[in-house]
Amino acid sequence: MAEYSIWVNGKQHAVNVPEDMPLLWILRDVIGLKGTKFGCGMAQCGACTVHMNDVAIRSCSFPVSAVGENKITTIEGLSEHGDHxxxxxxxxxxxxxxxxxxxxxxxxxxxxxxxxxxxxxxxxxxxxxxxxxxxxxxxxxxxxxxxxxxxx
The missing domain is CATH 1.10.150.120 ([2Fe-2S]-binding domain)
Incomplete structure (x- = not known):
């Protein structure tokens, strides 16, 4: 277990998780953002797509240890009122x-x-x-x- 500070949708979150835990599970199970979906678990289907610094990444295979100071945006952060x-x-x-x-x-x-x-x-x-x-x-x-x- 390790302590990470990650930026998600403009807010900083402190998480204490295994270093190889995929970002998807941090978003869904630790932070509680359920919009990002689990599909295949192998970065093949795109259901788990989020942005890192405005670039699309597959969160199911992206370890939290690789996030660093990068800014993560989920569907919840794309638009506060669903009007993007x-x-x-x-x-x-x-x-x-x-x-x-x-x-x-x-x-x-x-x-x-x-x-x-x-x-x-x-x-x-x-x-x-x-x-x-x-x-x-x-x-x-x-x-x-x-x-x-x-x-x-």
Whole structure:
């Protein structure tokens, strides 16, 4: 066990956990932020996507010991009231079906738009291809991302 001080959604949290504990479990079980989901546990599906300094990472395989002073943002920190442009576009384009993967999808899309404010369709497809959706809402996801891009 070791003591870590991590920044999550603009707040500093002191956690006493094993050094190899994945960030996902720190977020969900220690801090109590349930928006980030466990999917595959191997960084393959994207359900656990969060931001570290505005870059999308897979929290299920990222050890807390590697966080350091970096700033972590979860879906709860993306928008205090759930009104981030991507969250609104998700509703407008009826993206969610079961909804399980959606927080990871939105976090990955937000990182994409931060790095590339006006991505092409191909850039959206490439950036999002690592986030799996069992319901198959990929066309709606792409439409939602492109609509936010067009509005900015």
């Amino acid at each position: 442009p991507l969250q609104l576009a998700w509703q407008k384009h009826l993206v969610p079906q079961c909804g399980y993967c959606q927080t990871g999808q939105i976090m990955n899309a937000a990182a994409l738009l931060k790095a590339t404010p006006r991505p092409s369709e191909q850039e959206v497809e490439q950036a999002m291809e690592g986030n799996l959706c069992r319901c198959g809402t990929y066309n709606r996801i792409k439409a939602a991302i492109l609509s936010v891009s067009a509005e900015s």
